Amino acid sequence: MKRNVLVVVVVVFVLGLLSIAGWANWQNRVHAALRQQALANQAVLVADNAPGGDSALHMSSPLVGKPAPNFTLTNLKGDKVSLASYKGKAVQINFWATWCAPCKIETPWLVELEKQYKPQGFEILGVSFDDLDNDDPNLLAKEKIDIAKSAQQLGISYPVLLDGDSIAKPYGDSDVYPTSFFVDRTGKIVAASFGLTSKDDLEGNIRKALGEGN
Amino acid sequence: MRIGPLSLALALAILAVKVPAQAQNPFGDLQAKPGSAKPPAVTYLFPEQVSIVAGKPSPVDLHFKVGAGLHVNSHTPRSEELIPTTLKFPEDAGVQLTKADFPPGIDFAFPIDPKEKLSVYTGEFIVHTELVAAKGEHLVQATLHYQACNNDTCMPPHSITAAIDVIAK
Numbered sequence: 252m253k254r255n256v257l258v259v260v261v262v263v264f265v266l267g268l269l270s271i272a273g274w275a276n277w278q279n280r281v282h283a284a285l286r287q288q289a290l291a292n293q294a295v296l297v298a299d300n301a302p303g304g305d306s307a308l309h310m311s312s313p314l315v316g317k318p319a320p321n322f323t324l325t326n327l328k329g330d331k332v333s334l335a336s337y338k339g340k341a342v343q344i345n346f347w348a349t350w351c352a353p354c355k356i357e358t359p360w361l362v363e364l365e366k367q368y369k370p371q372g373f374e375i376l377g378v379s380f381d382d383l384d385n386d387d388p389n390l391l392a393k394e395k396i397d398i399a400k401s402a403q404q405l406g407i408s409y410p411v412l413l414d415g416d417s418i419a420k421p422y423g424d425s426d427v428y429p430t431s432f433f434v435d436r437t438g439k440i441v442a443a444s445f446g447l448t449s450k451d452d453l454e455g456n457i458r459k460a461l462g463e464g465n
Numbered sequence: 466m467r468i469g470p471l472s473l474a475l476a477l478a479i480l481a482v483k484v485p486a487q488a489q490n491p492f493g494d495l496q497a498k499p500g501s502a503k504p505p506a507v508t509y510l511f512p513e514q515v516s517i518v519a520g521k522p523s524p525v526d527l528h529f530k531v532g533a534g535l536h537v538n539s540h541t542p543r544s545e546e547l548i549p550t551t552l553k554f555p556e557d558a559g560v561q562l563t564k565a566d567f568p569p570g571i572d573f574a575f576p577i578d579p580k581e582k583l584s585v586y587t588g589e590f591i592v593h594t595e596l597v598a599a600k601g602e603h604l605v606q607a608t609l610h611y612q613a614c615n616n617d618t619c620m621p622p623h624s625i626t627a628a629i630d631v632i633a634k
C-alpha cells in the first residue's frame with residue numbers, strides 16, 4: 252500500500268514536470284517565431300552591384316515587395332491618420348526626428364518633391380521618432396510644440412505623425428534616420444532608403460511608387 | 466533484471482527534468498547571430514577605480530571613445546534641437562559630481578551639405594570632472610547620454626553607464 256502511494260506521488264510529480272517542460276518548449280517556440288519575424292523585417296547591409304564595379308554597401312529592407320504594414324497615428328492637430336486611407340495614392344513614409352541633422356538636409360527636398368508630384372497622386376507622411384513623455388502632460392505638450400515648431404521651420408506642408416516608435420517593429424526596427432519607405436498605389440512597398448541620400452535618388456523612388464520608374 | 470514501477474517512474478522523472486533543460490534553446494540557429502546586436506556608439510574607457518581625498522573636490526578625468534566613423538554632438542551643439550552629450554552621477558551614490566568640463570567640439574559637416582557645421586566629438590574625448598565623496602568605497606554608475614550619427618545617418622539618443630569605483634580616504 253505504502254509502495255503504491257509512493258508510485259502515485261512520483262507519477263504525479265513526473266506528469267507535473269512534463270507539463271512544465273511542454274509549457275517551456277511552447278514558450279520557446281513562440282519566442283523563436285517572434286525573433287524570426289523581427290529578423291525577417293530587419294534591414295540589412297548589402298553590396299551595391301552597380302555597373303562600373305561600385306561595390307559600396309547600402310541597407311536593404313526585406314519589406315520591399317510586401318504590403319506596407321498598416322498603422323494609425325495621431326497628427327500634430329490630434330487627428331488620427333491611417334495609412335490604409337491612402338490606398339490608391341503613392342506614399343512616402345518618412346521616419347525623421349527633430350534631433351536628426353541629416354533629416355533636416357533632406358526635408359526641403361521632400362517638400363519640393365511632394366509639391367511636384369502631388370498632382371499625380373503622391374503624398375508624404377512624416378513620422379516623427381521624437382520621444383514622447385505620455386506620463387507627463389506638461390512635458391508631452393512641450394514636446395509636441397517642439398515637433399510642430401521644427402516642422403514649421405523646415406517648411407513641412409505634409410502631415411507630421413507622432414509616436415513613430417509605436418510602429419518601428421513592423422517596419423524593421425532599423426533605428427537609423429532618416430528612413431523612407433515608398434508605397435505604391437496598391438499599398439505595396441516598392442523601395443526603401445536608409446540614411447541621407449540624394450534628391451535624385453528620392454525622386455527615383457517616388458517615380459517608382461507612382462509606377463513611372465523601374 | 467526486473468524494472469519495477471518505481472524505477473520506471475524515477476527514470477521518467479529524470480527524463481522530464483532533462484527535457485526543459487534542452488527546451489531552453491530548441492531553435493538555437495534562429496538566435497541573433499553573435500555580433501548582430503548593435504554595439505553602443507560610445508564606450509567608457511577608464512578609470513575603473515580612483516582614489517581621492519574624502520570630503521574634498523578632487524579632479525578625475527573620465528575617458529570615452531566614439532566608434533570609428535561615428536560622431537556624437539558635443540556638450541554644446543550649435544542648434545537647440547540637437548541633443549548634447551551630458552554626464553550624470555546618481556544622487557544616492559555617495560559621490561557628488563561638482564564639476565564636469567567637457568572638451569570643445571570639433572567642426573563636422575555632412576558631405577552632402579558642407580556649409581552646415583556641427584560641433585561634435587569623434588575618437589577619444591575626456592570629461593574633466595571634480596568629485597566629492599564621503600570616506601569609504603563607492604561604486605558609482607555614471608551615465609553618459611549622447612546622440613550619435615555617421616556621415617549620412619543618425620541613431621536615436623542613447624545612454625551608457627560608466628562604472629567607477631571611487632575610494633575616498
